[in-house]
Amino acid sequence: MSFSVNEPSNRQKWGAGILVISYAIITLLPLLWIIATGFKSPADSISYPPKVLFEPSLEGYVNLFTTQTRASEETFEALGDPTTWYDEIVRKKGMVIVGPSRFSERFLNSVIIGFGSTFFAIVLGTAAAYAFSRFRVPLKDDLLFFILSTRMMPPIAVAIPIFLMFRQLGLSDTHAGMILLYTGVNLSLAVWLINGFIDEIPIEYEEAALIDGYTRFQAFYKVVLPQAATGIASTAIFCLIFAWNEYAFAVLLTSGNAQTAPPFIPTIIGVGGFDWPAMAAGATIFLLPVMVFTILLRKHLLSGITFGAVRK
Amino acid sequence: MADVELRNITKSFDKDIGLEKVSLKINDGEFVVLLGPTGAGKTTTLRLIAGLEKPDSGEIWIDGRNVVNDSPAQRDVAMVFQQYSLYPHLTVRENLEFPLKSPILKTPVDVMKRKVNDVAEVLRISHKLDNKATELSGGEMQRVSMGRALVRNPRIYLMDEPLSSLDAKLRSELRIELKRIQAELGATILYVTHDQIEAMTMATQIGVLNNGRLEQFGPPREIYENPSSQYVATRLGSPRINTLPVSIFGGAPAGSALIGLRPEHIHIGSGQDCQVTRIEHLGDQIRLHLRLAGHNIITLTDTHTSIKVGDVIAIQPNNPIFFDANGSRVV
Ligand SMILES: Nc1ncnc2c1ncn2[C@@H]1O[C@H](COP(=O)(O)OP(=O)(O)OP(=O)(O)O)[C@@H](O)[C@H]1O
Ligand SMILES: [Mg+2]
Numbered sequence: 152m153s154f155s156v157n158e159p160s161n162r163q164k165w166g167a168g169i170l171v172i173s174y175a176i177i178t179l180l181p182l183l184w185i186i187a188t189g190f191k192s193p194a195d196s197i198s199y200p201p202k203v204l205f206e207p208s209l210e211g212y213v214n215l216f217t218t219q220t221r222a223s224e225e226t227f228e229a230l231g232d233p234t235t236w237y238d239e240i241v242r243k244k245g246m247v248i249v250g251p252s253r254f255s256e257r258f259l260n261s262v263i264i265g266f267g268s269t270f271f272a273i274v275l276g277t278a279a280a281y282a283f284s285r286f287r288v289p290l291k292d293d294l295l296f297f298i299l300s301t302r303m304m305p306p307i308a309v310a311i312p313i314f315l316m317f318r319q320l321g322l323s324d325t326h327a328g329m330i331l332l333y334t335g336v337n338l339s340l341a342v343w344l345i346n347g348f349i350d351e352i353p354i355e356y357e358e359a360a361l362i363d364g365y366t367r368f369q370a371f372y373k374v375v376l377p378q379a380a381t382g383i384a385s386t387a388i389f390c391l392i393f394a395w396n397e398y399a400f401a402v403l404l405t406s407g408n409a410q411t412a413p414p415f416i417p418t419i420i421g422v423g424g425f426d427w428p429a430m431a432a433g434a435t436i437f438l439l440p441v442m443v444f445t446i447l448l449r450k451h452l453l454s455g456i457t458f459g460a461v462r463k
Numbered sequence: 464m465a466d467v468e469l470r471n472i473t474k475s476f477d478k479d480i481g482l483e484k485v486s487l488k489i490n491d492g493e494f495v496v497l498l499g500p501t502g503a504g505k506t507t508t509l510r511l512i513a514g515l516e517k518p519d520s521g522e523i524w525i526d527g528r529n530v531v532n533d534s535p536a537q538r539d540v541a542m543v544f545q546q547y548s549l550y551p552h553l554t555v556r557e558n559l560e561f562p563l564k565s566p567i568l569k570t571p572v573d574v575m576k577r578k579v580n581d582v583a584e585v586l587r588i589s590h591k592l593d594n595k596a597t598e599l600s601g602g603e604m605q606r607v608s609m610g611r612a613l614v615r616n617p618r619i620y621l622m623d624e625p626l627s628s629l630d631a632k633l634r635s636e637l638r639i640e641l642k643r644i645q646a647e648l649g650a651t652i653l654y655v656t657h658d659q660i661e662a663m664t665m666a667t668q669i670g671v672l673n674n675g676r677l678e679q680f681g682p683p684r685e686i687y688e689n690p691s692s693q694y695v696a697t698r699l700g701s702p703r704i705n706t707l708p709v710s711i712f713g714g715a716p717a718g719s720a721l722i723g724l725r726p727e728h729i730h731i732g733s734g735q736d737c738q739v740t741r742i743e744h745l746g747d748q749i750r751l752h753l754r755l756a757g758h759n760i761i762t763l764t765d766t767h768t769s770i771k772v773g774d775v776i777a778i779q780p781n782n783p784i785f786f787d788a789n790g791s792r793v794v
Contacts, residue, residue, distance in 0.1 A: 358515050359548040359611070361535040364565030377552040 182438075188431035196427040211428025213237045215254050215419065215436075219246040254433060257415040262440060263326055264411055265395040268333035272390045275334070276341025277383060281371060283342070284349040285357075295346070302339045307399045314403055324408045332404070333394040340393075341386050348382030349375060384451035388444065395441050412437050465526035465618040465651065466491050467512060472521035474507060480675040481507040484521075487670055487680050489619070492649045494642070496662040498698050499672035505655040506545060508672070509621040512653065514538050525618055536567060541612035545623040545655075548608050549596040556592040559583065559610050568615070582610045585640055587633075601628040606637070613644065619651045626661065638665060659699050663687070671695045693721060693790035702726050702750060702761040711735065711756055712780055719785035719793040726750070729762040734779025739772055753778065 159167070188196050190207040219241055222230075226247065233239040241248050279298075283291060313332065314323075322328030352375055360370035376383075402414045416433040419426055467489040474481040482504045489495045497505045510516045512523060514535035522529050530538050541562070542548075549558050559579045563570040570578070583589040586606040591599060599607065609625045626634045642665050645652055656662055662669055663683045670680045671694070679691040683699075690696035696704045705724045709715035712735065715722060737755035749768060753760040755778070762778070770776060785793040 353547040355544050355547040356550060358513075358535070359542070359544060360561070361515070362513050362538075362540060362542050363562035363611075363615070364536045364539075364567035366536070366566070369566065374550060378550075 185431050186435050189428055189435045191428050191431075193426060193428055196431070208240075208428075209237070210240055211426070211430075211432040213240050214426050214429035215432045216252055217241070217248045218250050218252050220249050221245060222247040252419075254412075254415065254419075257410055257412045258436065260326065260405075260409055261395060261411040261413070261437070264329045264333065264409070265391055265440070267326070267330040268337060268394045269387055269391040271330065271334040272337035272341045273345075273383060273387050276338055276345050276386070277376075277379075279338075279342045280345035280349050281375065283346050285354065295343070298339045298342050302336075306336050310400065310403055313400070317404055324405045324410075326409045329401070329405060329409055329411070332400060333397065337390040337393055341390060344386040344389070345379065345383055348379045348386075352378050381451045384448045388441075388448060391444060392441055466524070467526075467619050467651065467653070468524040469508070469512070470522040470524065472508075472511060472518045472523065474504075474511060474516060474518045480504075481516075482511070482518075483675045485672075485675075485677045486521075487677060489651060489653060489668070491651055493667045494645055494652045494654065494665055495668045495670060496666035497653065497655045497670045497672055498657070498659070498662050501657075502674075503672040504675040505672055506623055507675075509542060509623055509653065509655060512538075512619070513540050513542050513621055536565075539567075539618045540621055541615045541617040541619075542621040543608050543612045543623060543625045545627075548611065549599075549604055551595070551597045553596055554592070555583075555588060555594050555596060555599070555607050558596050558607055559592075559614055562611055562615050578614045579610075582613045585613070585644065586610050586637070602630065602633065605629060609637075609641075616648070619653060622652060622654045624655050624657065627657070634661075641665065659701065663699065669699075671698050690723075690784065691792050693723065693786040693792075696723050696784065696786075700725055702763075705729075705758075705760045705762075706786070707755070707758050707760070709785065711758070712783075715785055716793055718787050720788040721786040721790075722780065723784045723786060724760070724780055726762045728780065728782045729760070729778050730781040731762070731764065731776055731778055734777045736775050736777050739770055739774045739776060742770070742772055751776075 187205075189211045190209070191202070191205050192208045192210055195202050195205045195208075196211075217237070222245070227242070230247065233242050238248060282288060283295060288294065317323045317328050317332075320328075322331065356374045356378070357367075357370045360374050361367065365373065396413060397411075398413045401411045405411065405414070412433070416430055416437065419429045419433060469485055469487050472482055472485045479502075485504075485508065487495075497508060499505050507516065511518055512525075514530070514533060514537075518531065523531050525538060525540075549555075550561065553561065556579060559582060560575055562568070563575045563578065579592075580589070583592055586609060588603060588606050588610065591603060591607075596604070596607065605625060605628055609622070612620055612622065626637055629637065638661060641652075644650065645665075654661075654665065666683050668681060669683050669686045671678045671686065673694050679686055679695045681689075686695060687699050690699075693706060697706075705726070706721045707724070709719050709722045712722060735755060737753045737760065739751055740754050740759075741752035743750040743752070744766075747766070749764050749766055751762050751764055751770065753762065753776070760778075764770065787793050
């Protein structure tokens with residue numbers, strides 16, 4: 152038997168494969184369950200024993216995007232026949248659609264706040280990390296430690312002072328306020344991760360560019376950035392995931408205007424109890440952006456997440 | 464191309480001395496080689512000229528201007544780094560084009576294409592132009608680094624051991640090629656190497672650095688024949704110069720402690736008796752290892768000698784050089 156550092160043996164490959172597949176099944180099952188629940192009827196969703204096979208229905212999605220009210224026979228007669236497929240679904244329950252729900256609005260808030268704060272955390276984090284990595288910053292180690300220390304307690308521990316500050320500054324329940332807050336929380340992570348990635352790029356590359364007639368900014372843009380792209384992309388995913396899923400601050404600081412999807416989804420209440428299919432539909436749609444973002448960046452993510460160990 | 468001059472340059476790092484009071488003048492069109500052991504300050508000298516380091520004191524003149532406060536881009540120099548200067552995210556061609564695309568040069572596409580192809584041809588990397596820079600062997604990377612400098616026409620080329628990881632054949636070919644390019648372009652080159660053959664064959668001037676000091680600066684022959692110190696004498700010549708206490712042969716000038724004998728400066732046939740301990744046949748020459756009063760000596764002899772291991776032969780100095788106890792030259 153030969154031994155190779157980077158070529159596992161067949162048995163190792165099989166073992167690893169089985170482990171990975173079992174882990175994938177375990178983590179994917181709840182996800183599949185949520186997605187499936189979104190397509191169940193309310194009755195199927197709470198039936199016991201749980202139904203694996205069911206007749207798919209779009210009722211959950213319709214309930215998610217609309218507000219409805221119970222209507223009397225006269226109303227139905229006055230309205231005439233249902234004009235759309237979703238009208239039909241709703242009327243079968245003896246209800247009528249009175250307008251759109253607030254879900255789209257909340258979802259859009261999540262997109263604006265999540266991507267906005269990720270953008271600022273990455274731009275500011277990259278600038279700070281570059282400075283820490285390349286310039287002689289006085290008290291550099293202390294500053295870096297200070298930046299990290301902002302993450303040493305759970306952010307929610309400072310919820311009350313932040314709540315009061317936001318109220319004073321008129322930032323409560325605004326997009327700007329939430330972007331500012333999430334940017335602040337993510338910044339320490341961004342600075343630390345990106346600092347590590349930039350440290351790994353030999354300074355000679357930039358020096359060569361400087362000698363070849365490029366300015367420092369051009370050298371940064373043409374030489375450092377492409378090489379740090381991998382790391383920056385994975386950092387962006389971490390930041391987005393945090394901002395996207397954040398619940399506690401969102402509950403505390405937002406309500407009518409800038410509320411994001413996480414505090415909104417659990418408030419979907421159907422007729423006579425929780426509307427599980429609608430909630431599951433909301434959760435499914437809520438998953439999509441992060442999933443798409445991660446898939447788009449996955450090429451970078453795979454190599455970035457090893458933190459340079461096998462970066463080429 | 465231009466004159467470059469260092470005047471009394473001192474540069475220290477936190478606790479290390481990088482360079483101490485170094486002055487040297489590189490005339491337009493000269494090929495100056497810096498020799499010195501590791502840590503002597505060779506790379507530091509290049510970086511100071513390029514503007515990547517600022518001297519603690521002293522002046523750097525390029526083309527009649529003190530450039531100490533100029534940015535690297537303003538100095539218009541090209542540098543081949545000792546390691547890492549190919550951009551891993553670019554192909555070989557893009558790497559070679561990079562300096563030409565700079566905001567200062569903004570070379571037109573057709574000129575750029577021609578230059579890149581020419582340089583690739585000279586450095587024998589034409590077939591790798593479309594490879595990623597990371598998909599090259601160490602020697603190929605070095606040639607591309609050199610190409611990145613050669614596509615430009617700067618005031619001075621600074622080259623930090625550019626041929627060190629090539630095999631002997633390619634190295635000697637590129638040595639000749641580089642010398643040809645230099646002569647053709649009338650380029651001014653400051654070249655760092657550990658390889659004394661490179662130094663002797665290419666240099667018009669050699670500077671020997673040791674511990675941040677410039678020990679001697681002059682044409683190769685002068686450095687070889689007329690070294691200013693024992694240290695300089697040992698840098699050049701293979702096999703190395705033999706150094707022995709002066710008492711062995713006598714007849715030394717006052718104040719000298721050591722006698723330096725290059726292998727070819729030993730006359731066989733008369734003088735002190737010594738024993739032959741080893742004979743090395745190198746084809747074009749034969750090296751004799753001798754033992755004299757507890758000291759090892761190496762000398763050369765012609766290829767059809769009848770001397771055998773164990774023989775006792777007589778030797779005496781021919782054109783020796785003398786050093787005092789500190790290793791300084793005594794004339
Ligand atoms: N950035 C730096 N920080 C601290 N010390 C440095 C720095 N650069 C160089 N030195 C020190 O300065 C001295 C000269 O270094 P230099 O790189 O010029 O040597 P060199 O002659 O090029 O050696 P080599 O042949 O190994 O490349 C060394 O003692 C080195 O440790
Ligand atoms: Mg060096």
